[in-house]
Structures are given as structure tokens and as C-alpha cells.
Amino acid sequence: MEVTKVENVSRIYKVGKVETQALRDVSLGIENGEFTALVGPSGSGKTTLLQLIGCLDQPTSGKVMVNGKDVSRLKRNQRADIRRGTIGFIFQFFALIPTLTAYENIELPLLLNRENATARRARVNELLEAVELTDRAHHKPDQLSGGQQQRVAVARALATRPSLILADEPTANLDTANGKQIMELMTRLNQETGVTFVFATHDPRVIKYARRVITLRDGVVVENGALPTVNPGD
Amino acid sequence: MIQLFKMAYRDLGRNRRRSFLSALALGIGLAILMMMDSVIVGEMSSAIDAAIKLQSGDMQVRAATYNEDKTSLAWEDLVANPTAVADQIGAIPQVKVATPRLFASGIVTAGDQSVGVKVVGIDPASTANAPFQEGMVSGQFLTADDREGVLIGKTLSDKLGLQSGDTINLLVNTSNGDVASQSFIIRGVFNTKIPGYDETTLFMPLLKAQAISGAQDHASVIFINLKDRSQAQAVANAIKSGGYQVKTWQQLNQLILDTETLANTYIVVLYLIVLAITATVIVNTLVMAVFERTREIGILSAVGMRSGRIMTMFFIESILLSILGIGIGIVLGTLLVAYTVNIGIYIGNFGFTGILFGERLMGGFSLQNSINLAIMALVVTLIASIYPAVLAARMEPVVALHGGKQA
DSSP states (O other): OEEEEEEEEEEEEEETTEEEEEEEEEEEEEETTOEEEEEOSTTSSHHHHHHHHTTSSOOSEEEEEETTEEOTTOOHHHHHHHHHHHEEEEOTTOOOOTTSOHHHHHHHHHHHTTOOHHHHHHHHHHHHHHTTOGGGTTOOGGGSOHHHHHHHHHHHHHTTOOSEEEEESTTTTSOHHHHHHHHHHHHHHHHHHOOEEEEEEOOHHHHTTOSEEEEEETTEEEEEEEOOOOOTTO | OHHHHHHHHHHHHHTHHHHHHHHHHHHHHHHHHHHHHHHHHHHHHHHHHHIIIIIIOSEEEEETTOOTTTTOOOGGGSEESHHHHHHHHHTSTTEEEEEEEEEEEEEEEETTEEEEEEEEEEOTTOGGGHHHHHTEEEEOOOOTTOSSEEEEEHHHHHHHTOOTTOEEEEEEEOTTSOEEEEEEEEEEEEOOSOHHHHHHEEEEEHHHHHHHHTOOSEESEEEEEESSGGGHHHHHHHHOOTTEEEEEHHHHTHHHHHHHHHHHHHHHHHHHHHHHHHHHHHHHHHHHHHHHTHHHHHHHHHTTOOHHHHHHHHHHHHHHHHHHHHHHHHHHHHHHHHHHHHTOEEOOSOOBTTBOOOSEEOOOOOHHHHHHHHHHHHHHHHHHTHHHHHHHHTOOHHHHHTTTSOO
16 A cells, blocks of 8 residues: 555745746655655755655645545645654754753654653653663753764654654764664664655665665656665675 | 643743843833832822822812812802801711811012912811821921911921021912011921922911901811711712802812823823833744744644644743743832832922822832733733744744755
């Protein structure tokens, strides 16, 4: 079953009188449980496509489906509701709330989902253990390394057990070792939980983890297929 | 909601100095308003009290044609047989004291200086004179049979360089339109602490005042003090007969009451202006916070926080800032109010016709007004914070995530 599908999607940004076409008539589908990379050079439309699938933005034309539901024309709060229950995000810049501890950052989506305290505590502890940060639970982001912050972001993305996790250049601000650690973590969580990961990157060291690679260039999908089998550990 | 409070509280703590200064601005504004309110409450209350005590009494009975603006001494404008009338009124149970008083215009001359005064003929034995007797600063009070003695206020005595025992010359208007002149000895000097009153009032025994002005057995008014001021209208109804004017303290001090109403109206406008200015500081702080935290707003939105909650978070920040500001305001305001209540603000000889001000503006404390002011400060700040809260809530997540720029 397709967790998300885009049909003939275009996105045009207007800045003053200047129009920039970020996506041109893109169509593709992502199946449940995929571990897919969106690749392409800077400005190719990777981030725009992630934002549209993630209900952060709306297409100028075309249709975006998430779990079979058309989300293209939903209102602001309806899109927030879809994101809260269905989609987790990992951003390049870690994107943690600086005033909250690691524990509280992971707990935030659960609070927004109105889960009870016992369930929240159990889930946050489970995730802290999964990302190996139990001992850093009560540290604020500025007391964590970049790699640790991104692991907190991964845990937060998984908190509400979403069906889809979107990661925009998740390793771009990390050194090689931390980048590798994050990709191995995402791979493991994909295999263990079956949650779908779609990540944008142009880093060849990251691309090799993907089981499917979609290549974009100038807002158009130029390749939509699977990579030859590679060993992520290489 | 608790999490929103926690986030809002911690967000304020990120820039403690800015948050504190914003709250301080609101606090100072509120404190100044509390002091202004205190002065108005206190001064209006003391102006009424002073006017009743010194000028109007709780009630007055006058001849039907008496016009206080003209200080007429024509017999037809005066109360005949005033002592008998006063005794009759004094027999009414609610009346504490009723005493005749005669008013005349006069000019005091001492050396080469002359000052216009209001000559008041009083029955020296009446308890209605207590405010003057208690305020004697030198000499002695008058006696009923004193034919040469007068009392003058401290301000007049200072102005003319006079003291008890000195002699003055007094010109007084008379009933037949002439002017009478006589030398008097200053028996004593009184101080009511109302400089405007003390400068323009001269007392002499009623009998002497009647004699020099030609009023004979007449008085301008029967001055009445009641046991309970709220009974004024009931007593007025009881004695309305015989062609007299009966005036209650409200009618006699209409100018002060109107001034109080006007002041209360103006002060509300002033409150709103001052609070709006201070609220602007808080709005500025919140707008800066919104722009500084644009990316975080995007993150909150990305994890599924609805616009309403984002707005609520900024409202909570505004409420917390307001509470801190109001707390500071109450502490500072209480100190200022305590100062105005206990020490007062020196203004010297200031006042205008019809309203008596003391040499110090003395405050009064109204808990109700202080609570109203604090609530008003909170409401004005909340209204003012609608803009930054809406600004945050209406940010498109994709724009906010890129720090306010289009992707």
C-alpha cells in the first residue's frame, strides 16, 4: 500500500514578480516500509517535494495523497492534524526546541496528541533507549553534541508512531562518524518498526543506505527506481 | 496546557533582562496610575470634607432670596431671628448642631497692605467652630461679647506680617450698601491647613458682625451639622417650610462633585493612554520574540501544533509578563500610595474658587480602584498582545522553518 503518492504536482514560488518553478509535474508513489532517498543537486526540488508530502506546504497544481487521503487543499489546522498523527520530521538543522530537554522534546508530539502521562513516559523512555540517550534525557539541546541532537530529533519523529518519516538532509550538519551513526539508526528503526523513511540528500555516503533512489533535477523526476544492492556498512 | 506554560515561562527566561525591563515598564506605569488614583481619591474626599467642615456644613438654611454669590446683606435676603430658627432646627433628632452665621465682604488693612476677606460672624460658643478652635496656632478663640476682636488665618497673618495682639483696620459692606470701618485686635490666628481658606477668611462674633454690617438680628445662613450626613435629604424634607431655602451638602458642593465626576472620567482616559504606552513595550518584546523564534514556530507547527496553541503560547507569555509587571507595579504603587497617604505632595497655596486644597495633596487608598487598575493593565496588555500572537499563529510552517523566508 502506498503511504504517500503525488500526482502531477507542480510548485511555483512567487517572490515579488519573479516566479520560480521548484517542481514540474512530478508524479510518484512511496510504499509502506520503504527506505527511500530523494537525491539531486541543490535546487533540484528535493526539499520542496518533502515539504509537500509532509503537508508543510501546498502544491500550486496536482494532488498529494497521504495514506490515501488528498491533503493538497487542506486548511492550516487540518494539515497540522495530519502531521501530528501521521508524519515525523527530521531536519538538517536538528530542529529541537532549545528551552526543552531531550526528554521534553521527544514528549512534545505525544502531548500534542493528548496521550496520557503513563503512556508518554513509557514511550519517551523507550525512544531514549532506542537512540541510546537515556543518560542525556534531561539535557537541553545546547548541552548535547550535534549527533546527539539529531538522535533526539529522530526519536521525536518516531514518538507518535507515524507511518512516514521525512528527513531533509539529516546528516548535512554532522561529521562522518555521526552521519553514519544517524543513517544506521534510521536503517535499524526502518527494519525494526517498518516505518517508512524518505530522506533528501546529495551525499553519496548517505545515498548508499537507500533501498530506492528517486533522482530529481530542475524540479523533474529524472530517475525513479531501486539501487543495486549495496552493503550500508561499506 | 502545562507544557505551554512551561515553554512560555522558559522562553521569557531566555532574555531575562529584556523580559524584566518590559515588565518593569508596565510596573512603573501601573505604579504611577495607582499614585494618581490615590491622589484623586484622597484629594476629592478631603476637598469634600474640608468644604463641609469649613464652608458648607452638612446643610444650610437660608432666606428664600439669598444669593451666596452676591453675599447680600439686605435684610430680605437674610434669615431673621436666626438664633430662634437655629434652636428649632437643633431640636430635630438627626441634627448635631445648628448655628447662625453671617457673611460679609471686607477689606483688611495693615500698614500699607490691604487684602480682601470674607468676614464670617459666628457664635463663638457653637461646637460647629471646632475645626477653627482646634486649629488655633496663637492667641485665643473669640468670646460672644467681644466687640473688638477678630480671628485671622495663618496664611493671611504671614502675608501681612501680623500676629495675635496686633491691630488691623477692617472695611465691611453693610446692609444699606455703605461701608463701615473699624479697628480690630487680632485675638488669635487659626490654621486649617487650607491656605486658600486661611488667607481669605476672618472671624468675628456674630453679634459684632451683625452690628458692624447693619444686619441686626439677621444671619446669612443657619449652618447645620448632622449626626449622619446621609440623612441630609430626610432632614431637608423635614424643615422645608417658612419660605426658606434648604440646601444639602451635595447641593452646596456641586462644583466639587462635578469636578470629581469629571476627574474620574478623565482619569480613565489617562489610565488607558498610560497603559497603552506600557503595553506597547510588551508588544514590542513579544514581536521581537516572534521574529527571533520564527524557526521554532515552524518546528512546533511541523510536529503538529495547531495555530490556536501557538497563539495561546504567546498569550501565556504576555500573561506571565503582565503578572510580573503588575506585581512590580503593586509593590512600587503601594510605596507611592503610602507616601501620598502619609506624607503627601507639597503644592503650597493652590486652589481655585469653590474647591479647597490643602498645602499638600494627600492620597487616599481604594482597594477596589487598585484591583480595577491591575485588571485593566492585564486586559490592555492582553489586547495589545493579540497582534504578536496572531503573527506567530499565522506563519506558514514552511516559511517559518526557513526563518521567515520562502523556501
